[in-house]
Amino acid sequence: MKPSVHEVTPDQQARAVLVSLVTQSLKREENYDPDYSLAELIRLAETAGVEVLGTLSQNKEYADSKWFIGKGKAQELKDELEALGANTAIFDQELSGAQVRNLEQFLDVKIIDRTQLILDIFAGRAKTREGIIQVELAQLSYLLPRLSGQGKNLSRLGGGIGTRGPGETKLETDRRHIRDRISELKRQLQEVVRHRVLHRERRKKTGVFQVALVGYTNAGKSTLLRQLTQADVYVENQLFATLDPTSRALKLPGGMEIVLTDTVGFIQNLPHDLVAAFRATLEEANEADFILHVVDSSTEMMEVQMHVVDEVLEELGAHGKERLTLFNKTDLLPPKQREMLTTEGEFLRISAYSEQDLGRILDALERHLMGDSRTFRIPAEKGDVISLVYRVGEVLENEVDGGDMLFKVRVNNKEYDKLGYLLAAYDSAQLIHGENEGETSEYV
């Protein structure tokens, strides 16, 4: 590797000051909270192995086209970088190529933005061929429009934190070379994605019910997969612990097998290039029959995070999908606060570490898959109706009540409509009650 002026070599620890610019347009964004965004940037930086020495914020109407922050602020940053002995400045928003070059020249440190930082973390996480290709594709797509000039200048933008730049193309880059590489990666990705799709189609054909664990990064998705299926997956109190989707078979209490898939976590301002490159991976959520939305209910930013997940799901076209919200980590909350957790649609309050709660998740899944249980009263002599009940549903209990039989049957909604229609033909058979009638949307 031919180090550029500001390249932080792998053995040189990145020591950074983090910079946030709060513009008017950002302030208007519904989900934007500058303090939270900066706090999240600190976590991202630490996850990438950066030593965070300090932070700096500025309120300004617009970003400066040349310096991003104001010129005066840039001087302040320069002083702080020097005082703290930092070798890197990380910006909470995406910078243009020109801004990076100007800042780098003026500050004499490595300049990184939020997108690059996330790409860098992803680069460190990618293990499968698909993941590795996707990351490099995202990195190069980010890099390409930011290139200008020739020769050495080109190299400075490529390196992320400096340890995980995109592939071998990193230093002797020219635009054509990068474009060629992007096409090549896209071709390779298509190949790999075809395998994923085939695999998914095969699973679908077998009629196996697909459930996706979806949610903000660090919500506890992998923990749940591990707890529910004993899968040996990576769980860490880090952002983006999971990159590649993992699927595991899971047996429901009634004996039915489903497939549960852990997916990559979402984050605010998920870099556009990353979303594009990871489309196939993210689409696991789209292909599922059912979504378990895992929420970290212990963070103050829970609502913002839930909103971000909604937005990403919408972008993916998976918004209308049937889902159950799992308010996770309730073990970290006082009971009062726990009770306040609520949302539209169905939800459960859980801890991934509670056996009992895992059971409730399985029951809820089963209910969705198999339908609710309902009780029917059928005259004992109506053998044909009784056999019909056995055919369309799962009889959980039956008892004799005078001349009638009482059947508690689990039946999904589609079959239930059919059954109701058929039963209507028999005036003496009746539905006594659906078990969940009048219940709140939470299963208890």
Ligand SMILES: Nc1nc2c(ncn2[C@@H]2O[C@H](COP(=O)(O)OP(=O)(O)OP(=O)(O)O)[C@@H](O)[C@H]2O)c(=O)[nH]1
């Ligand atoms: N106290 C508590 N901690 C939990 C619970 N569930 C998960 N955690 C912790 O939360 C952290 C993140 O868990 P992961 O399962 O890695 O989260 P994830 O959603 O897979 O995160 P990404 O892969 O980064 O998207 C880990 O430190 C877990 O131990 C819970 O119910 N209670």
Ligand SMILES: [Mg+2]
């Ligand atoms: Mg995970």
